[in-house]
Amino acid sequence: LWSIMEFANPGLLGSAKSFRERYAVPVERHGSAEAAAQLRRITEPFVLRRLKTDKSIISDLPDKQEMKVWCNLTQEQASLYAATVTDMLSRIDGASDDISRRGLVLATMAKLKQVCNHPAHLLGDGSRLPGRSGKLARLEEICEEIAADGDKALCFTQYAEFGGMLQRHLSARLGCDVYFLHGSTNKSRRDQMVADFQDGPGAAVFLLSLKAGGTGLNLTAASHVIHVDRWWNPAVEDQAT
Secondary structure, three states: OHHHHHHHOOOOOOOHHHHHHHHHHHHHOOOOHHHHHHHHHHHHHHOOOOOOOOOOOOOOOOOOOOOOOOOOOOHHHHHHHHHHHHHHHHHHHOOOOHHHHHHHHHHHHHHHHHHHHOHHHHHOOOOOOOOOOHHHHHHHHHHHHHHHOOOOEEEEEOOHHHHHHHHHHHHHHHOOOEEEEOOOOOHHHHHHHHHHHHHOOOOOEEEEEHHHHOOOOOOOOOOEEEEOOOOOOHHHHHHHO
């Protein structure tokens, strides 16, 4: 904010040092409502903000509906989950310092997210997908309903390897193309998939890795957005949606 205002209105917010002392530290570190209000009063005349809730911008844009879908673990998933936690606890007991313990906890959290996606995602053994994941079973139902209604959906995952598994499985399940955009997709292939998804009748589902698909895309053909696994920063998910 200081950099933008210094460029547009030099001196408005003082020096970078004084800005940090008067606003950045009190607001970000101490949650000062007074400093935030003062900063808002100073910058408000220069900030033009457009909200999606403003009906004067797009009068026929429907309200966004968000829904969390809870899925039970299969017996295999529950067993892997328990085993992963047990392994972490035993390794933490032998950890030599706090940094090592924290690293083990973070690594285990990532493994547990993979278990919740699918056992084959954690194991990385290329084994079959059907019937082994409660989350995958529900995703299949959602995608089938969307395709049957003639709608289109974007499906985000933070794991490129899991996206590759889903692409093959959902394509066979739905009987149509399922596109997949990830960090290794070249620009020409990306542009082709976007154009086909926007204008073509073929693909009902477009899979995207969260980092590759979260910016620089405008896929207006989709009326549904699915986050298969959650990212730690909600703002990244919001931007992707």
